[in-house]
Amino acid sequence: MSIFHAQQGRKPGQGWSALLFLSPTLLVFSMFVLFPVFFSFYLSFHKWNMFSADTAFVGLENYSRILRNPEFWGVLKNTVVYTLGTIPLNMSLALLVAFFLNKKIAGKKFLRTAFFAPVIMSSVAAAVIWRWVYEPNFGLLNYCLSWFGIPAINWLNDPTAAMFALIVMGVWKTFGVNMVLFSAGLQGIPDHYYEAAEIDGAGRWQKFWSITLPLLSPTTFFILVMSVIGSFQVFDTVYVLTSGGPLGTTKVLVFYLYEHAFKFFEMGYASAVAYVMFVIIFVLTLLQTKYLKGTIHYTA
Amino acid sequence: MAGDFHTKVLIKPGGVFLTILIIAGAGSLISGGCGKKQEEASGKVTLTFWHSCVSSTVPALNELIERFQKENPGIEIRAQYVPTGDALVQKLITAVQSKTSPDVSWIHADFLQDLVEADAIYRMDDLINGPDSLPRAELSDFYPALLRAAQWRGTLYCMPMEATGIGLLCNRELFRNAGLDPDRPPKTWAELRDYAKRLTLDRNGDGKNDQVGFFVPIFPASGPLYAWMVWQWYPFLFQAGGDVINAEQTHVLYNSDAAVQALTLWKNIYNDLDLKTFTIDYEVAFASKQLAMTLDGPWNIPRWNQIKGLDWYIAPLPEGPVKRATIVGGEYLAVFKQTQHVKEAWTFIKWVIRPEIQALWSMKSGYLPVRRAVHTIPEYTAYLENNKPLKAYVDQLDVAQAPSPMDYQGMKITVHIAEAVEKATLGRMDPKTVLDESAEKSDELLRTQVRK
Numbered sequence: 001m002s003i004f005h006a007q008q009g010r011k012p013g014q015g016w017s018a019l020l021f022l023s024p025t026l027l028v029f030s031m032f033v034l035f036p037v038f039f040s041f042y043l044s045f046h047k048w049n050m051f052s053a054d055t056a057f058v059g060l061e062n063y064s065r066i067l068r069n070p071e072f073w074g075v076l077k078n079t080v081v082y083t084l085g086t087i088p089l090n091m092s093l094a095l096l097v098a099f100f101l102n103k104k105i106a107g108k109k110f111l112r113t114a115f116f117a118p119v120i121m122s123s124v125a126a127a128v129i130w131r132w133v134y135e136p137n138f139g140l141l142n143y144c145l146s147w148f149g150i151p152a153i154n155w156l157n158d159p160t161a162a163m164f165a166l167i168v169m170g171v172w173k174t175f176g177v178n179m180v181l182f183s184a185g186l187q188g189i190p191d192h193y194y195e196a197a198e199i200d201g202a203g204r205w206q207k208f209w210s211i212t213l214p215l216l217s218p219t220t221f222f223i224l225v226m227s228v229i230g231s232f233q234v235f236d237t238v239y240v241l242t243s244g245g246p247l248g249t250t251k252v253l254v255f256y257l258y259e260h261a262f263k264f265f266e267m268g269y270a271s272a273v274a275y276v277m278f279v280i281i282f283v284l285t286l287l288q289t290k291y292l293k294g295t296i297h298y299t300a
Numbered sequence: 301m302a303g304d305f306h307t308k309v310l311i312k313p314g315g316v317f318l319t320i321l322i323i324a325g326a327g328s329l330i331s332g333g334c335g336k337k338q339e340e341a342s343g344k345v346t347l348t349f350w351h352s353c354v355s356s357t358v359p360a361l362n363e364l365i366e367r368f369q370k371e372n373p374g375i376e377i378r379a380q381y382v383p384t385g386d387a388l389v390q391k392l393i394t395a396v397q398s399k400t401s402p403d404v405s406w407i408h409a410d411f412l413q414d415l416v417e418a419d420a421i422y423r424m425d426d427l428i429n430g431p432d433s434l435p436r437a438e439l440s441d442f443y444p445a446l447l448r449a450a451q452w453r454g455t456l457y458c459m460p461m462e463a464t465g466i467g468l469l470c471n472r473e474l475f476r477n478a479g480l481d482p483d484r485p486p487k488t489w490a491e492l493r494d495y496a497k498r499l500t501l502d503r504n505g506d507g508k509n510d511q512v513g514f515f516v517p518i519f520p521a522s523g524p525l526y527a528w529m530v531w532q533w534y535p536f537l538f539q540a541g542g543d544v545i546n547a548e549q550t551h552v553l554y555n556s557d558a559a560v561q562a563l564t565l566w567k568n569i570y571n572d573l574d575l576k577t578f579t580i581d582y583e584v585a586f587a588s589k590q591l592a593m594t595l596d597g598p599w600n601i602p603r604w605n606q607i608k609g610l611d612w613y614i615a616p617l618p619e620g621p622v623k624r625a626t627i628v629g630g631e632y633l634a635v636f637k638q639t640q641h642v643k644e645a646w647t648f649i650k651w652v653i654r655p656e657i658q659a660l661w662s663m664k665s666g667y668l669p670v671r672r673a674v675h676t677i678p679e680y681t682a683y684l685e686n687n688k689p690l691k692a693y694v695d696q697l698d699v700a701q702a703p704s705p706m707d708y709q710g711m712k713i714t715v716h717i718a719e720a721v722e723k724a725t726l727g728r729m730d731p732k733t734v735l736d737e738s739a740e741k742s743d744e745l746l747r748t749q750v751r752k
Contacts, residue, residue: 049414049417050393050394050397051393051396051397051414051415051417051418051420052417052418135579135581136577136578136579137578137579137581137585137590138579138581138584138588151506151507151508151577152508152577153577154576154577154578154579157518157520157576157580157726158576158577159726159727242520242523243520243522243523243524244520244522244523245519245520245521245522245523245722246520246722246726247520247521247722247723247726247727248520248521248522248719251522255522259522262390263711264711264712265393265414
């Protein structure tokens with residue numbers, strides 16, 4: 001509503017000065033966001049190696065090549081595995097930590113900062129550290145596991161372990177954001193609901209299931225949608241930790257896109273991959289909105 | 301309230317979608333990064349020169365450039381280091397697009413298809429036959445494998461600046477501990493496999509090897525080291541009498557019997573030593589004496605020299621079932637068409653390939669010379685006598701071979717080979733089957749994607 005009020009109240013000529021003030025941002029936005037969006041859409045129907053001045057129109061060939069390529073489906077599967085692996089772990093951990101940090105405990109602020117720290121860390125720097133944690137011969141993880149007599153695992157070069165290693169790092173890196181969101185959500189639940197429930201003799205679990213979870217559902221929904229988008233776009237940690245290996249078991253969609261764009265210089269094909277990815281994420285988000293909207297309870 | 305909080309932090313999902321799309325589009329917007337060449341007030345010509353020499357050799361390069369400038373007072377070289385080979389080709393592409401290319405660049409021969417098709421570089425032949433000509437006879441002094449790789453579809457487009465090769469790096473101490481003669485490296489494939497086993501030890505009996513005899517370089521085919529892996533496999537392919545592609549470049553040959561033999565050797569050693577659980581940071585492993593033998597290149601000589609208490613040497617690669625062979629690769633100089641100083645660029649290239657400069661560059665940097673005439677320089681032969689590791693690499697140049705040129709789709713074919721090597725070793729699949737599968741993909745590519 002506030003926007004409309006502002007528009008009704010404006011004086012003649014004000015629009016232009018607004019545009020003037022917005023122009024630096026608009027310029028940067030159009031150059032680095034808007035233009036690439038349309039240009040890559042255009043490219044997805046062309047063949048272009050970035051070098052040559054001319055692009056050849058190929059119609060839908062890039063798209064049909066993607067869908068016919070078994071590697072693409074393998075990559076999509078890897079992305080889904082990563083998404084299914086990270087999200088439940090990420091969200092339950094975030095909720096658990098947020099729940100306990102919402103209570104009056106000592107060192108609360110320190111703990112919250114500590115859990116949030118990985119989020120603001122450069123993901124490439126973090127991945128380089130994790131690479132050494134996972135290192136089979138000299139790494140910290142195998143060293144710790146050896147105390148319990150667990151044999152060394154080549155975390156990043158074993159086709160059965162690499163995706164798991166990526167998921168663990170992914171959860172570590174991103175659950176802090178969700179923890180903060182959940183904390184905010186928890187603080188937004190009015191105390192009188194709990195007081196009323198206590199008077200009615202509700203136990204701890206009952207309060208959690210019947211009050212906390214339902215009233216947290218807008219936050220949960222938001223986190224779920226954002227996490228699905230984020231997991232589908234995972235790239236930097238994959239690039240540094242495994243580069244899609246071993247045996248292609250951790251090759252995810254954006255890595256596949258990167259490979260075609262900047263290794264093989266097939267800009268058309270890579271742009272088409274970007275649009276296929278866009279459609280997948282878009283449809284997933286629509287489905288979530290459609291089917292989960294009904295389960296969301298908003299506070300009055 | 302929760303609702304208020306959301307309106308503040310909620311990023312429009314659309315914005316997030318858009319950001320991924322930039323990945324594909326932004327490439328064309330990345331600027332070349334390098335400023336336009338500036339003419340000095342003194343009338344000096346400034347040449348911009350991009351390179352990805354191994355970082356340990358950069359001081360030597362600076363020395364080389366200083367000497368060139370002293371001998372050619374009218375030319376100033378502005379060298380710009382680009383960290384890795386892959387970043388360099390990406391940077392060159394965007395620079396050519398935005399008309400900010402360097403005058404001269406150090407390139408890998410596998411960039412040639414892209415650079416030539418974009419009409420970005422001069423033909424070396426034009427410069428060789430040009431006003432400041434180079435006698436044809438001088439070219440015959442170069443190692444032929446290097447010149448062959450400098451050509452694209454039979455035309456010379458760049459000039460080798462330095463050569464590299466592969467040798468067998470051995471740790472004498474670990475040989476001695478295993479009861480082996482420390483100065484007798486394995487001479488055949490069978491010996492390599494046998495030595496590798498005998499040098500692999502599980503000291504504390506926990507079922508995991510604490511020392512590994514030989515490192516079979518298996519890296520992810522999708523990762524940055526795939527080409528390095530394939531490059532190290534080629535000598536074994538050559539030793540068994542194989543090659544990568546036929547001379548007409550119509551179909552690949554890397555699934556021949558020779559290739560199967562070479563890959564089987566790697567697979568056997570990989571399995572014998574249970575390398576699946578061993579680190580892929582072989583340099584760290586060798587430095588910490590957990591690795592007795594590994595393939596290595598001359599650029600690492602300074603690294604090993606720096607480590608105290610490491611008793612190492614470079615041996616020639618063992619002989620294969622058909623012949624002795626190793627691989628030679630080069631790094632090349634190309635002149636960009638956007639330059640205004642073709643004459644000066646050519647002066648620089650002609651200077652770099654002079655025998656005495658090649659000898660100097662090799663001594664300072666550890667790279668191998670590109671031509672035989674260096675051996676007529678007494679200073680260089682004396683230097684080699686005192687620097688056995690470099691001598692071992694230089695001596696091997698006589699049996700060094702390069703894969704047949706792949707003018708088209710070379711990078712993808714290399715990825716196909718890498719996939720087969722990774723599948724046969726780490727993936728425990730049958731070498732013949734995976735090589736056939738990959739070869740079929742490569743042949744399909746050659747049939748459909750090659751413009752003649």
